[in-house]
Amino acid sequence: MKREPVLRVVGKLLIPYMLMFALYVQFHGDFGPGGGFQAGVITAAAVIFYALIFGLPAARRLVPEALVETMVAAGAFLYMAVGFAGLVLGGNYLDYFVLDPDPVAGQHRGIFWVEIGVLVTVSGVMLKIFYMFAGRGRAV
Amino acid sequence: MTPAQLIAAALLVPATGAAGIALAGRWPNLREGVTLAAAAALFACVLALLPTVLAGGVPQLFVLEMLPGIALGFRVEPLGMLFALVASGLWIVNSVYSIGYMRGNDEPHQTRFYVCFALALAATMGIAFSANLLTLFLFYEMLTLVTWPLVTHHGDDDAKQGGRLYLGFLLGTSITFLLPAIIATWALAGTLEFTPGGILRGTASGSVIGGLLALYMFGIGKAALMPFHRWLPAAMVAPTPVSALLHAVAVVKAGVFTVVKVVVYVFGVETLAGIRAADWLPAVAGFTIVAASIVALRSDNLKRRLAYSTVSQLSYVVLAAALLTPLSVAGAVFHIAAHAVGKITLFFAAGAIYTAAHKTEVSQLDGIGRRMPWTMGAFTVGALSLIGIPPLPGFLSKWMMFQGAAQAGNGMALAVLALSTLLNAAYFLPIVHAAFWRAPREGDAPHGEAPWPSVAALVVTAAATIALPFASAVPLALARAVGG
Amino acid sequence: MPAFASHYTYWITVLLMAAGLYIVVARGNLVKKLIGLSIFQTSVYLLYIAPGKLIGGTAPILSEAFKVYSNPLPHVLILTAIVVGIATLALGLAIVVRIREAYGSIEEDEIVAADRDAGDRE
């Protein structure tokens, strides 16, 4: 599909909006439907879309495997770091109330970071699965 | 040293000896030196305990609580004292003999042999001094396992087959009968300590006690009560020193020792005498005595004949204990010592014949007494003692058994004792006759005595057999203390 | 509505459950087995979600305007379960890919036969 100009143009036009929409879903998750899971999948979908149009090698150059793996680990680690932050600040594990002097703000803050962790991990996992399966098969 | 320390030493000396032997494995002379030193040290420890026990003391040692309410503990009472004395004393002689036998026959794996031997002695001491059934069971199984490498020493198919029978019968009976019996005793009595007068009195009905007795008697496979005797002939594939000390003294005596211990200290003589459920035991023991003697009579292989003789002699002890009179129990205890010195002499002689002449069958022994006078002389002494010729020690124990049987009014036991004495004579005397009074066969390679350590050892045990009646004060005192 | 009809979600649940399990057991194709497994898991999502829905209830957002809202807990649980299900499916497919590379087949009977042949040759 690399030679299809229409697809390439439309793709290039769409991908920024997909990423933007992912961020909207991510940050609106506090107030309405949305959150890290959905945003992560949309982010990954943008990259997968890119890979479909421009080819897997191009996508791999853009988002290398090593980065994907790091994302999977880093997101999970961020989640757990929030948990440990609760411990350090004198609460229980994953205690959001102590993250800010105002408990409600603390809840917001905790959820915010946790959701970012989820976003990173989920998009990482989605890409990892995609790379894993897309990269195989032809070799056999 | 305090008595408790002596008990610990008696257990640790052979165990550390085993470690020392393993370390010294590369230097045979040093290795055998360690064995002899350990044997001597062990005998000294046991001997040092004797005055306390003779004076009526009961040295104790408690190590730790294995299960809630059941300790790993040791307590020396007269019966265990006697058993430990016999086993540790004969270990010294047997070590000397082993050196001659193992080197004379160029046996492989000698280090393993001496290591396992020392461990077997440690287990034997554990059995002799155990304060409760669990401790006894622990060392009983340990003895089975550490003697298995000795039985399968040669590693060929015969040895493997013998080893399987050995392990199958001994582990099989102890796990399937003895262990449930012990656990049932614990469930009934709430204790497993050996207590004079028994711990089971009034805890269950006569039939339950009778069933428990059956579990114990057949579970103690080392006592070789028929039909669980097959392991003993199978164990004869081992080198002769093993047959001599372990399968004539330590292992089998551990079996009958356990039988006496269970009858006297777990059931209690009076408890058993009060119920009729134990009446079958003298019958089974009597049958074993006669049947094993007949098999011995028909065996041409010398070690096999001796093995079946052992089966039969072990059941003397069981029979005597089962008669439940003080005198017969004392006889049973004394017979442990009497049979030990006699039978070890016979096995030493058999091993010496194999080493010097490579003969294993009774029918090959014509005229051998002229070439090996010391060996066959000692053999004759042992045989006469086991037949029960006065004043040899075998006579003393049989005499006590006869009296006990008469006291108990058990005609069957009297008849069995008389018949088996005749059978004993019938399977031992032809060997002596052939050795001294028949002409050697044609074509036999000329040979002399076995290496000197072997001959020295068997002369010592024969001398001990002769001396035992004159020095019988100690064993008899211990035996009477058990019989009460 | 009669009882069996008003509980129609349960009937669907049971149907999915049985269909999924049947596929897992009856199909020899490793991918089809995984599909069956996913259908089977889907039935659980329904089992949890359906009872949490109240007719006329809204999303569980605190507001004076709404008094009746659905139970949010099943959704949270099932979100987790879906993630677990995806992880399982992904891992399963990854293993199937490697099985295909190692054996050249994803039919169970052919794989077993290949192993048996290899065992015979040893």
Add this chain to the structure above:
Amino acid sequence: MTLEHLPALQVMVPLAAAPLIVLLRHAGFAWALAVAASLFAFGASLALALEVSRAGAISYAMGNWPPPWGIEYRVDALSAFVLVLVSAVGALVAPYARRSVAAELPREQHYLYYAVHCLCLAGLLGMTITGDAFNLFVFMEIASLSMYVLIALGRDRRALLASYQYLILGTIGATFYVIGVGLLYLATGTLNIADLAARLPEAQATRAVLAALAFITVGVSLKLALFPLHLWLPNAYAYAPSAATAFLAATATKVSVYVLLRFYFTVFGAPLVVDALPVPQILTGLSIIAIVSASLVAVWQADLKRLLAYSSVAQIGYITLGIGMATRDGLTAAVVHLFNHGITKGALFLLVGGIALRAGSVDFGRLRGLARTMPLTCLGVTLAGLSLIGVPGTAGFISKWYLVLGAIEAGQAWLAALVVLTSLIAVAYVWRFVEAAYLSEPGSGTAVAGEAPLAMLAVSWVMVAACVWFGFDTSFTVQGARRAAELMLGAAP
């Protein structure tokens, strides 16, 4: 601060170690981190066990949301005991894994192995410590998914198929479990285990509760390889990397047994499970078939790892037999055997891993005369084998003691007879190894390279020593198990 948060740290430290290892990506660091996390978990579990025996059960509210609304971590006599077993095995396998993994896996997979090891450890610990039925499912899947990966890392291509089969069956098991939990949630409206236990009596005999019991029983039985749901186990153990086999065999099925105990005796309660339903009878029947058939199958295996795997199925039968008795001694036996069999099988598979490293395979043909080149390893296998048989002076004996005692006190002498008779089959399969190693002449395929690397051997022998130690000093195992049994039967304060 640390002490009161130990329940959370117990799980979270290994869980956090896994992504850190992936971030670092260096085999050496990965190993060091895995060892550190495992050791920390072990220390934490010991501290928790001590605290529980001193001051009673500990409850920890995740995120400071009080139970039953939030997720509760709960450590009581039973879970503290299982935590110690799991984390102890984890702490021993992690240092062992270095040489074993280096030999069996390509270098680029090393860090992955350690990450998955940490994940699996965290999952198993989480299953044990959590007081929330759904959270338990999540940890169960974390542990299971990492186990599938561990098994699939095996060198043999059959490892892939074994992993796939385990994945299918394991997922069915977990899904059954979660269906059961769902039904319980519908019946009671709560997922907290303690809260469930309090609310279930109101809903006692409804069909939903009974169905939940059935689903949970089948689901967990699949995970713990109760006959006839054990089919995944032999291949999985046989083809996984050695270190993984040792870890799984010693812990995975044991934790599932814990889950079964937890649901039977804490959630549903003995009156329903034991008195009203024929669960004990069914368990006892299946256990007997498992013990007899798996032991017999084990005797005829040509491969030592498979032999031990089938022996595991049989030994799990002993555990469930103890559960089936549902008396104090029976449950004590089950919990003690859970621990003792864990360390025994752990020791055996660790040693077998050493043999596999040196001999290339653990086929009986390769084991002939092995005692000459690997004397310490063979002695260790023999000693641990004796513990498997239940010879006095080993940990296995203590289990047999309580099993037989439980059977006799329940008046079921035939069960006692069965236990001791089947021990003899164990003698047969253990002695196949002993005869091959000690009495056979070395064949052409026997290893000549000598003992396993010191680190592996030392760790294995720590485990073997534990097998012997817990045969003599039973103050930890028996008293811990007894407290757990009393807790389950509701006799404890």
